[in-house]
Structures are given as C-alpha cells and as structure tokens.
Amino acid sequence: MTARAKWVAIILIAVVALGATAAIGVYAWVQYQARQHAPSTVPTAPAAGWARGDRIVFRNTAAGAGYGFVGSVPLDDPKGARALTSVPCDRVAATTRDFSCLQTVRGITPTYTGTIFDNAGRMLLTWPLPGVPSRTRFSPDGSLVATTAFITGDTYASVGFSTETAIRSTKDGSSFGNLEDWTLLIDGAVNREPDRNFWGITFRDDNTFYATAGLLTTGRTFLVKGDLAARTLTAIADTVECPSLSPDGTRIAFKRVTSGVGPTVHWTPAVLDLATGKVDVLRIERRNVDDQIAWLDDTTLLYGLANSTPGDSDVWQLKTDGRSAPAVFLAHAWSPTIVHADGSSHG
Amino acid sequence: MYISFSNKPKQPDGSHDGTESAPRRPAGLRTVSSTVVGFGIVSMLTDISSESVTAVLPIYITSGLGLSLIAYGFLDGVYQGVSALVRIAGGYTSDRLDQPKWVAFTGYAIAAVARIGLLFAAGFGAILAVISADRIGKGIRTAPRDAVITAASRPDNLGTSFGVHRTLDNIGAAIGPLLAFFILLLIPNGYLTVFAASLAFALIGVAVLGLFVPNVRPRQAAAHAAVAGGGPDAAAAPVPRPTFDWSVITAGPMRRVLAAAGILGLLTIGDGFVYLVLQARSNFAAQWFPLLYVGTNVAFLLFAIPLGRLSDRVGRARVFVFGHLGLLAAYVTAALPVTGAAATLLCLVFLGAFYAATDGVLAALAAQLTTPATHGTGIAAAQTVVALSRFVAAVGFGILWTVLGRETSMFVVAGLLAIAIPLIALLLRPFLSATGQRQVS
Numbered sequence: 001m002t003a004r005a006k007w008v009a010i011i012l013i014a015v016v017a018l019g020a021t022a023a024i025g026v027y028a029w030v031q032y033q034a035r036q037h038a039p040s041t042v043p044t045a046p047a048a049g050w051a052r053g054d055r056i057v058f059r060n061t062a063a064g065a066g067y068g069f070v071g072s073v074p075l076d077d078p079k080g081a082r083a084l085t086s087v088p089c090d091r092v093a094a095t096t097r098d099f100s101c102l103q104t105v106r107g108i109t110p111t112y113t114g115t116i117f118d119n120a121g122r123m124l125l126t127w128p129l130p131g132v133p134s135r136t137r138f139s140p141d142g143s144l145v146a147t148t149a150f151i152t153g154d155t156y157a158s159v160g161f162s163t164e165t166a167i168r169s170t171k172d173g174s175s176f177g178n179l180e181d182w183t184l185l186i187d188g189a190v191n192r193e194p195d196r197n198f199w200g201i202t203f204r205d206d207n208t209f210y211a212t213a214g215l216l217t218t219g220r221t222f223l224v225k226g227d228l229a230a231r232t233l234t235a236i237a238d239t240v241e242c243p244s245l246s247p248d249g250t251r252i253a254f255k256r257v258t259s260g261v262g263p264t265v266h267w268t269p270a271v272l273d274l275a276t277g278k279v280d281v282l283r284i285e286r287r288n289v290d291d292q293i294a295w296l297d298d299t300t301l302l303y304g305l306a307n308s309t310p311g312d313s314d315v316w317q318l319k320t321d322g323r324s325a326p327a328v329f330l331a332h333a334w335s336p337t338i339v340h341a342d343g344s345s346h347g
Numbered sequence: 348m349y350i351s352f353s354n355k356p357k358q359p360d361g362s363h364d365g366t367e368s369a370p371r372r373p374a375g376l377r378t379v380s381s382t383v384v385g386f387g388i389v390s391m392l393t394d395i396s397s398e399s400v401t402a403v404l405p406i407y408i409t410s411g412l413g414l415s416l417i418a419y420g421f422l423d424g425v426y427q428g429v430s431a432l433v434r435i436a437g438g439y440t441s442d443r444l445d446q447p448k449w450v451a452f453t454g455y456a457i458a459a460v461a462r463i464g465l466l467f468a469a470g471f472g473a474i475l476a477v478i479s480a481d482r483i484g485k486g487i488r489t490a491p492r493d494a495v496i497t498a499a500s501r502p503d504n505l506g507t508s509f510g511v512h513r514t515l516d517n518i519g520a521a522i523g524p525l526l527a528f529f530i531l532l533l534i535p536n537g538y539l540t541v542f543a544a545s546l547a548f549a550l551i552g553v554a555v556l557g558l559f560v561p562n563v564r565p566r567q568a569a570a571h572a573a574v575a576g577g578g579p580d581a582a583a584a585p586v587p588r589p590t591f592d593w594s595v596i597t598a599g600p601m602r603r604v605l606a607a608a609g610i611l612g613l614l615t616i617g618d619g620f621v622y623l624v625l626q627a628r629s630n631f632a633a634q635w636f637p638l639l640y641v642g643t644n645v646a647f648l649l650f651a652i653p654l655g656r657l658s659d660r661v662g663r664a665r666v667f668v669f670g671h672l673g674l675l676a677a678y679v680t681a682a683l684p685v686t687g688a689a690a691t692l693l694c695l696v697f698l699g700a701f702y703a704a705t706d707g708v709l710a711a712l713a714a715q716l717t718t719p720a721t722h723g724t725g726i727a728a729a730q731t732v733v734a735l736s737r738f739v740a741a742v743g744f745g746i747l748w749t750v751l752g753r754e755t756s757m758f759v760v761a762g763l764l765a766i767a768i769p770l771i772a773l774l775l776r777p778f779l780s781a782t783g784q785r786q787v788s
Binding site: 001006009010013014017018020021024025028029032090104106107108109110111112127129130131132133150162178180181192193194195196244305310311338 | 405406409410411412425524525528529530531532533534535536537539540543544546547548550551554555558559619623626627630633634635636637638641667742745747748749750752760
C-alpha cells in the first residue's frame, strides 16, 4: 500500500465512522427534543396543586414535559393527574414540609448533590455527594436525613465497589459521618473487616435506624441496627439488603438475594418480623427487584421496576401475604414516599 | 547486552532494518520516532474510546438501566486481575512470534469489535461483555505496544519516547470523559451516541495502527544487527534466531528491578484511598470528588515528557525510585490537617508526577535491561508485578484503615515508603544512573 493509499483509506474510515456517529447523535437529539417538547404522556396538574393532603411523592418518569421532575398524586387517586414541580431528582424522599432530592448535576463533567427543598421549592440545604445517588430517607419527624451514594468517578481506583452512607441533621446540615467510621458489632464482637460497606437506611426514630452492612470480601450482608448517640451498628440478622421499616414499626421489608452472584444476582422482596425473626420471602414476585422498598400501608409494599422504555419505570405494589400477585400501582414513576397530611410519612 | 536499534523519522517509507547504530543526537521531542508518535495517537484514540464508556457507565447503569452498581463493582476487581495475567501472555506471545505490532493489533481489535455489541444489545450483559473484552484486549496489547516503542527508539531516548507516548495516551484519557459528558449534556439520554462515538474512535485507532505503525521485529533486527557487525553485506546473510531466554528476566538486573517494583508497589495504596482521605477533610475535595482523577491525569500528562527526558539523562532507575517521593508527598499532603483547595490540588500534582516518573519510565527501564528477544515479556513482567503488588497494597491498606483510622494509616504507609525509597535506591545502585547510552553487557 502506498503512503497515499494509506492516507486515503484512513480518511475514508474516519469520515465514515465519525459521520455515522454524528448521524446517530443528530437523530437522538431530534428524538430527545421532540420528546421533551411533547406534552407529558400522563395527565398533569399545575405545580400549585402539589404537596396537598394525603399523597404520594415520587420522581415522574413519564416521557414528555416534566420527565425526571418531582411530583405528587393524591393517595386515594394514584392514577389521577400529577402535580409536578420543576425540580429534577434521581432519588427523592419527602416529609409533610420538605423533600430530599439527590441530583446528578449535568455539566461538561457531572457532579452529584443532595439537597433539601421545602415544598415551595426553596433550597434549604445542599451538600456534595461522592458519586451516583442511590437512596435517601427522612427520620419520622424530618429532623434527620440519610443518603447513600456510590463512590464513582475514580477510574484508577482499585477500591472496587464502594458506597458512602451518611446521616445529616436537616436543621444545620451537620453530618454524623460515613457509617464506615462507626463501630460495627457482629455477634457481639467489633468487626474490622476492611471491605465493609453500608447502604439503605430506614429510621425508627431520631436515634435508632436500620441499614445494610455488606462485607464484600466474604459477600455477606447483615441487617444492622444503628444507634446515633453511641455511633454503633449492631448486626441483628443476615442476608438482608435495603431495609424499610413498616409504618407500625413491627416488620422490615427488604430485598434478599435468592439466586446468582455478581452480574447474575437476583433479588426478591422479603419481610422480616422483628419480634419473631421470621422471614417471608415473597416469591410470587419473580422479577429482580433492585430498590429500597416502601410501605403503602402495614400490609402492602411498593417498589420500582424498570419497564421496556429506557429510563422509565413503574411503581408496583405487592401484598405481604405472599398470595396476591404484584400489580402496577403508579405507572411511569420512581422512588415513592407516602406522605400523610397529619405529619407522618413513610418510604 | 543492549543492542541499539533505530527507526528514525527521516527513513524513507518507515523501513527499519535498523542495522546502523544510533547517532548521537540531543534527546528531545523532535527526535522521537514517528512510530512512537503513531502509536501514541493509536493509544489516544483508544483511550478516548474506552474512557468515554467508562465515564458514563455508573450513570448509564443506574439511570439508563435502573440498576444498582453492586454487580459492576463486584466484577471490576476480577477483571483487573485477569488483565494483569493476560499481560504476561501478551508480552510472551509477542516475543515468541517476534510480531509485537500484530499481537498488539489483536488486543486493540478485540476491544473495538466488542463495542459493536453495545450498539445492538445495550444492557447490563452487553456492558459486562464489553468491559471484559476491553480489559483482556488491554492486557494483550500493553506489553507488545511498549516493545514496539522500545524497538522504534534509541537507547538514549527511550525515556523520552515513553514520555511522549504516555502524554498522548493521557490526552485521550482526558478527552474521552469530556466527549462523553458533552454528548450527554446535549442529549441527556444519549448513551447510544456515546457508544457509537466510542466505537468510531476505536475503529479509527485500529485502522491507524494497522496502516501507519510499521511492524518492527526486534528479534530479527537484533539478529541482523549482530550479523551486520561482521560486514557490510550482512543483511543478506542467513539470520540466526536469538532464542528467548527467561533468565534475562528472572536473573541479573531485571530480577532486582522486579523486586524493587514489587516492594514499592506494596506501598502504593491506590488513588482511590488518597481521594477518600482528601474528601473526608476538605470541602473542596468533597465537592469535586468525582473529578479528582482528572486532575491527576492532567498532572500526569504534563510531567510525562519532562520526566521521561530526565530519565534519559540521569538514569531511569533513579527517576523510577525517586519518583516515589511524589507518592510520599501525596500521602503526607492528604493526611496533614490542612484543608482547602490548595492542599487538594497540590496532592493531585504530586500523584500525577509520581505516575509520570514511574509508569513509562519503568517500561523504559525494563526495556533497557532486557534483550530485544525478551522486551515484551520483560516489560509485561514489570507491569504485572506492579499491578499485583498494588492490588495487595489496596487490600492491606483497607485493613489498616479500619484498624487505625484513615489519617494514621496514611502516615504509617508514608513512613514505610520513606524507609523503602533509600533502601530500594541501594538495591538498584549498580545501575541507578545507567541511561542506556552505555552498552550494558
């Protein structure tokens, strides 16, 4: 091949490869613009009507205007028109007054933040997250907020999978630190395994909470009970991930690995009775549930599942009796919290 | 034994019989072979390709696919190990076949072809397949690539050559994420466009390699050179085949270098931990945490050529060993109770300088101490020792971290490193200042 032929060949290859990329990009951009400017595929209501009465607060994933924004629907009419705010969040939790919003801040390089907004959309508190947001929950009176984020953006790192789970005061923003720095007790002994990770907090009150402790070297996970004042985490059950305390405080819903490891892992919703330690794995749900479950009421679970549209998901409901099949509760939604006008809320 | 071999840019149509000994010329950017620059561009294009996918992966898995990252992180460590082991095989194969370019080409091609899968079967399985192909391809290609760079350089500008290559490589690593995030800024769900761009750059990289980088054959050239010493028409003489000799790697100076790299690797805990220590104490570092590695990258690419040139002048072993002072400084800066942007940025500069003084320079050092017939394996052995010892260091530091707490364990490692650097300098003293201009025999 002559030098000239080589140059012709490389220029041709570059033009075809980059041209095809540009064509795909332009097509995707046109599609995206069309979707963004299209009216929402679900009925929506003005933002003024949002956050009233007994409600479900969630991230709206219906295509069209308002995609990704936090919204609410009346608890007694989940299929009704959605009142949408103009705040985009990847993950959201809510109290009667405020909501916690974990965001990917798009830019030429993305950063990640946690923010507390009041229902009028005023920013009360904001802090940086070390990577892609995962979970957020409030304590029952809203004075504490918990967040879990993946530690990302570190291509050289040999740390592997890593999470940061922390609790903050919503009054002054002060942090109680990454749970990794707290004392972990398993079978009464202080655990010092290096590859510990924590995720998915659920609060009982302003001092007691539950979370997942994962020992990645051995692949074991534990349900831990946290004591904020003592800064201790005590393992009370194993093979429990992403706990969620029921409104009556007697049971914990969680996801349990029922088959596979690594990329083939399969999680099934399960419920633990705190008094007896009895676990019911709800195998009637056959799909892989990778979410922190929420409670609709004391006998019904809610969780998100991706649907066939990329970036879209539905919230499903499942009775804890293990007999009724799961059903769609709120289509095109993610990260639900049940908020009661009387002040209580539960995820 | 070190046999000089040159592939000077001005040679017509890149022929590289390499029978003449390298003329004395000032070491510098302009004197680096076109093959080195060509391979640097291949690496740059490939890094744009792989880093653009890597950068969007966490967001894609969570918001595009609605999954958590647990499974991805679980496998990442496994692949790092596979890559380190495949690397030796890649180096050895390239030496045995005496075809470094085409062994490297295979590694690049595997990674490029796997990307086609991303366009049609975007999902977790496809992502994992692409990552494994990427890691295996990277394992295969790294040592033969460095063998080509060695063969295309003169003994007195080997460090500069690797510096130029690593600079281009890191420019690609910096452009990749920016390109990917720019696409996502314009098209928030434009993952398919990112994957298409990644494929495009990978293909162009493979094409540049196939068309423009000459197939240097170190062993054949060495044989020619050996015969050429006997007479002017030696190229026509039958070529004796120098045999592959493991003892070049397992004995003599290489054994010391591998030991030195391994011991220092055991004290190299990984940037991730350094960033976590910074993040825990500095608001600036916490806010910019996802981007700290970009800062290290930029420092790396700025220092790669100057430190490569320095290694040509004062000795590669010297720059490699004392480059760890950069790592030591980074540990101390991270652990000192100083907050604020300046401390964080300084720490990243130290880390980048450490990589610039050790990454390409170690390859140059390994090349300098092996024969043309064993360059690939020798370089691969050094890089594998570094990768495995750093993996052990990361695990060990994790244990230390939970027992002693983060700052204390950082100071412990810094203290050990401060003791190790002079001892390693002592171990490597016989060839600390060897620059390759001297004929090692």
